[in-house]
């Protein structure tokens with residue numbers, strides 16, 4: 530009888546999922562938070578989601594930006610000068626349960642948009658893995674990924690992904706379809722493999 534119990538315990542232990550540190554752990558919980566005005570960053574968030582799963586959350590403001598591009602640029606420049614953090618309408622339930630948080634945003638004024646700063650101030654990302662991604666009009670991410678590192682000092686921030694999106698200034702809004710979408714899918718897969726989120 531004793532021997533049967535011994536073998537039962539031994540077999541149970543051997544079949545539990547064991548991770549490289551020797552501890553047993555449940556799969557990592559993934560959250561993908563993004564800001565998007567003309568849906569390019571949203572499309573990137575959805576591609577990431579198709580590869581890694583988890584929960585997708587769009588950031589919305591209590592007081593949305595104007596529809597007009599120029600007015601929005603002016604407001605953003607002012608907000609950056611005064612370090613204003615626009616209040617978010619979005620609330621994320623049980624934020625503490627997530628292990629990995631993807632944070633996606635377009636380049637605005639060559640910086641991280643103020644609403645994403647609001648999010649990183651409002652939620653405690655300490656101890657989590659943070660993975661940034663970005664779309665822009667062709668001028669790159671600017672200081673956006675550096676800001677992620679500054680605003681998440683107690684997180685493990687992995688290498689980010691950035692791709693050219695729309696050029697709202699010139700009336701070019703959503704571009705993540707057809708060949709461009711396929712290109713984004715391939716680049717994102719390679720990036721996720723490089724940072725070891727995907728096999």
Ligand SMILES: Cc1cc2nc3c(=O)[nH]c(=O)nc-3n(C[C@H](O)[C@H](O)[C@H](O)COP(=O)(O)O)c2cc1C
Pocket residue numbers: 564565566567568569570571598601602605635636637638639640664665666667668669693694695696697702
């Ligand atoms: C207020 C504002 C400021 C922007 N500033 C920049 C910029 O400084 N550099 C850049 O490359 N693109 C800039 N863009 C363009 C966006 O980064 C680009 O169109 C992005 O793909 C939009 O993403 P979305 O479709 O998810 O909103 C700006 C767009 C807006 C609305």
